[in-house]
Amino acid sequence: MSLSASDLTIRRGDVPALTGVSTSLSGGSITAICGPNGAGKSTLLMALAGLLEPSAGAAALEAASLACLHPRVRARRIGYLPQEASVAWDVSVANLVRLGRMPHRDRGEEAVESAITALDLQPLRHRPASQLSGGEKARTLLARVLAGEPEWILADEPLAALDLGHQVTLLRHLRSAANGGAGVVLVLHDLAQAMNHADHVLVLKEGRLIADGPPQDALSSEIIADVWGVTARWLGEPGARALVTG
Numbered sequence: 220m221s222l223s224a225s226d227l228t229i230r231r232g233d234v235p236a237l238t239g240v241s242t243s244l245s246g247g248s249i250t251a252i253c254g255p256n257g258a259g260k261s262t263l264l265m266a267l268a269g270l271l272e273p274s275a276g277a278a279a280l281e282a283a284s285l286a287c288l289h290p291r292v293r294a295r296r297i298g299y300l301p302q303e304a305s306v307a308w309d310v311s312v313a314n315l316v317r318l319g320r321m322p323h324r325d326r327g328e329e330a331v332e333s334a335i336t337a338l339d340l341q342p343l344r345h346r347p348a349s350q351l352s353g354g355e356k357a358r359t360l361l362a363r364v365l366a367g368e369p370e371w372i373l374a375d376e377p378l379a380a381l382d383l384g385h386q387v388t389l390l391r392h393l394r395s396a397a398n399g400g401a402g403v404v405l406v407l408h409d410l411a412q413a414m415n416h417a418d419h420v421l422v423l424k425e426g427r428l429i430a431d432g433p434p435q436d437a438l439s440s441e442i443i444a445d446v447w448g449v450t451a452r453w454l455g456e457p458g459a460r461a462l463v464t465g
């Protein structure tokens with residue numbers, strides 16, 4: 220199972236947001252997309268979800284260009300959580316999560332309940348979405364993606380609004396989804412989370428792919444200095460590394 224970009228170039232407005240990006244992501248693993256503000260992370264994630272038309276090159280699921288997949292088929296296979304997701308309808312938390320089954324046109328009660336449990340939403344299930352805190356809303360929208368049981372879970376900064384406990388729970392859930400065969404692709408600003416939890420890291424700078432490989436290579440001190448302009452070194456053991464700057 221693979222999701223790939225080949226020589227992908229995307230212009231957004233007058234800006235070349237991505238230039239000549241080629242990579243291949245495997246199912247059954249967690250990929251982190253990292254880079255400074257404006258580097259093209261969200262653009263790449265949207266393109267891999269089939270939501271942006273390339274100016275050149277292509278994004279493909281297995282051998283099929285995403286541009287050729289029917290939107291409902293694509294939505295069934297690729298779940299996408301945008302960076303600033305909003306709630307269009309003021310429905311209850313449980314009903315919002317149920318909307319994740321729309322591409323399947325079924326109730327999928329088991330998947331819905333499993334997503335509600337995974338994101339610890341049981342106590343909030345009857346709450347109107349308009350009354351949720353930022354982190355509660357983020358968990359609900361992520362549960363909606365998980366309820367669709369996509370082969371690919373693409374999430375733009377899914378941990379940013381979550382407290383530590385919910386970050387740990389979500390990372391465990393994403394790891395178990397990957398162990399079950401799903402491909403997980405996350406935009407992450409926290410390089411320690413990428414180092415400790417991803418199998419594969421892509422680093423973007425000014426729309427170009429600078430590094431593509433295992434976290435210890437893609438997030439080396441040299442690359443951090445080049446891309447973020449920060450002197451930093453890693454401490455600790457693999458899987459529990461901390462980044463010290465300065």
Ligand SMILES: Nc1ncnc2c1ncn2[C@@H]1O[C@H](COP(=O)(O)OP(=O)(O)OP(=O)(O)O)[C@@H](O)[C@H]1O
Nearest residue numbers: 231232234236254255256257258259260261262263
């Ligand atoms: N809707 C848009 N219209 C025009 N330009 C855009 C649009 N969205 C993004 N851009 C530009 O495209 C480039 C890449 O943006 P993108 O959102 O992919 O960056 P990012 O790496 O996700 O940044 P951040 O870390 O700040 O979220 C930036 O120069 C940005 O200003």
